[in-house]
Amino acid sequence: MVSVLGRRLMQAATCLSLFVGWDCALAPAVAAGQPPATPADFCPPSPVRTDAMDNPSKHAWDLFATLVQPAVATDPKSRGVPDCSRRPGAPGTTSVWETWKLADSEVFKDDGSYPADWTDANDERHLFGQAPGQQPGFHEQAALSARFNTSGEGVYIGSVGGLGETYMNKATFDFIRTNCLYSRDGLARYAKAVLDKAVGPITFPPESIEVKAAWVQFTDAEIGSGVPNNFYSIVLYVKNGQLSSGQSTGATKVVFGLQTLHILTKDVPNWFWATFHHKIFAGKPLPSQPGREYPDTAQMPASLAGTVWENYKLGGTQVNFVDTTGSPIVLSDAHIENGFVNSSCISCHSYGGWDKKAASPRFFNPLNTGLFQIGLPNQEPVPDGAVLAKSVDGTLVPWPGFPSANLQVTRNNVFDDFVQTDFVMSIPFRAKPETAGPPPASCPFQK
Numbered sequence: 001m002v003s004v005l006g007r008r009l010m011q012a013a014t015c016l017s018l019f020v021g022w023d024c025a026l027a028p029a030v031a032a033g034q035p036p037a038t039p040a041d042f043c044p045p046s047p048v049r050t051d052a053m054d055n056p057s058k059h060a061w062d063l064f065a066t067l068v069q070p071a072v073a074t075d076p077k078s079r080g081v082p083d084c085s086r087r088p089g090a091p092g093t094t095s096v097w098e099t100w101k102l103a104d105s106e107v108f109k110d111d112g113s114y115p116a117d118w119t120d121a122n123d124e125r126h127l128f129g130q131a132p133g134q135q136p137g138f139h140e141q142a143a144l145s146a147r148f149n150t151s152g153e154g155v156y157i158g159s160v161g162g163l164g165e166t167y168m169n170k171a172t173f174d175f176i177r178t179n180c181l182y183s184r185d186g187l188a189r190y191a192k193a194v195l196d197k198a199v200g201p202i203t204f205p206p207e208s209i210e211v212k213a214a215w216v217q218f219t220d221a222e223i224g225s226g227v228p229n230n231f232y233s234i235v236l237y238v239k240n241g242q243l244s245s246g247q248s249t250g251a252t253k254v255v256f257g258l259q260t261l262h263i264l265t266k267d268v269p270n271w272f273w274a275t276f277h278h279k280i281f282a283g284k285p286l287p288s289q290p291g292r293e294y295p296d297t298a299q300m301p302a303s304l305a306g307t308v309w310e311n312y313k314l315g316g317t318q319v320n321f322v323d324t325t326g327s328p329i330v331l332s333d334a335h336i337e338n339g340f341v342n343s344s345c346i347s348c349h350s351y352g353g354w355d356k357k358a359a360s361p362r363f364f365n366p367l368n369t370g371l372f373q374i375g376l377p378n379q380e381p382v383p384d385g386a387v388l389a390k391s392v393d394g395t396l397v398p399w400p401g402f403p404s405a406n407l408q409v410t411r412n413n414v415f416d417d418f419v420q421t422d423f424v425m426s427i428p429f430r431a432k433p434e435t436a437g438p439p440p441a442s443c444p445f446q447k
């Protein structure tokens, strides 16, 4: 199969050879009697893996463009399939990333049971966002989920009005499902096998991608002045404290907009991390601290110009704990990392795992169990006594000039009782005990 990029190169080559000196874009239109033009192809070229290290800002934008491409449909059979005939941000469309598996309801089930297949409709579906412009049909067909229910599994973003949610692509989902990392018991089984050296560390396949989206609820003033029109957004109705997609008598309209999109891909061993946010900070109250960002050294792809997605900015990217000078990278988003802005994606995520001593999933600072310290979440500068840690192979990367006498952990054996989930935090954070009964026989490492 010829890739989109390949097709474009071929088109360009044909165009050059047949219409030398012409404006190629005009050529098909003016050439009367030519065969009909091929259907429009708005799908962006596939991101190039080596750009993760070589040109990270460009890589982030290429990923972003691929993910915000409209999806063909939001039924389970069509998960992740882009509709190349529609422009990104076309009114009423839903983006590809929103059709992936939703971590809350479709991967980490309340009863710790085996998730349904990628294309299976048995899992609870959820509401979908949309580019502004038309009333889409998608909301009507979607079942209501806990997505905007703060007492449910949606992650409430600090004290800031809004919610976060995680989506997984097929490679990520299949790895979690096949290895039965969707439950706490499954994580414990796998971790024990790692500690017993029956299997290597948890390592996701290179095709894995996850996103975390943060949505803010617009104020009435913002709605009145048309702010939601510039956001990828969702319209809901609330009545007696319940949210629904349909309007009914006495229901109040509430509008949420996509504020931040975190993107995580296994393009490199420590994953490639990128964060995008809307250029306007919306909702109330606003975060108390700004995020910690880096300059965008690339540019938004031209294909996004004039669409709702042109309102989003790259906050930064990360591929390692430290930069080329050995200084720790501090990267965060004001909304999602509200309260933890002085950390970095990689530092914080390296805490995700299973701790044999505590016999529990673990995330955030495990200082009190003497595990290890990493560029601590929300501490700046990183205090004496802290070290940066590398995960997969267990190598610790010390803070430059770190007074080793203050080291509060034993460097040897630091990873003896702790198994990391390859930076994937949703496993220790969201997995539940297997209360529905034993896992399928296909789950590995069962006694």
Ligand code: HEC
Pocket (backbone or CB within 6 Å): 155, 164, 165, 166, 210, 211, 212, 262, 263, 264, 273, 274, 275, 331, 332, 333, 337, 340, 343, 344, 345, 346, 348, 349, 363, 377, 378, 423, 424, 425, 426, 427, 429
């Ligand atoms: C202070 C700790 C912390 C920092 C800093 C942090 N995260 Fe997270 N992140 C978490 C936790 C906890 C979760 C799991 C809860 C959830 O799914 O919302 C998570 C979940 C995610 C997910 C969902 C995938 C998964 O399972 O891990 C993505 C994607 C993500 N974060 C990206 C980022 C990016 C990009 C950055 C840096 C800009 C970042 N995170 C910084 C703590 C952090």
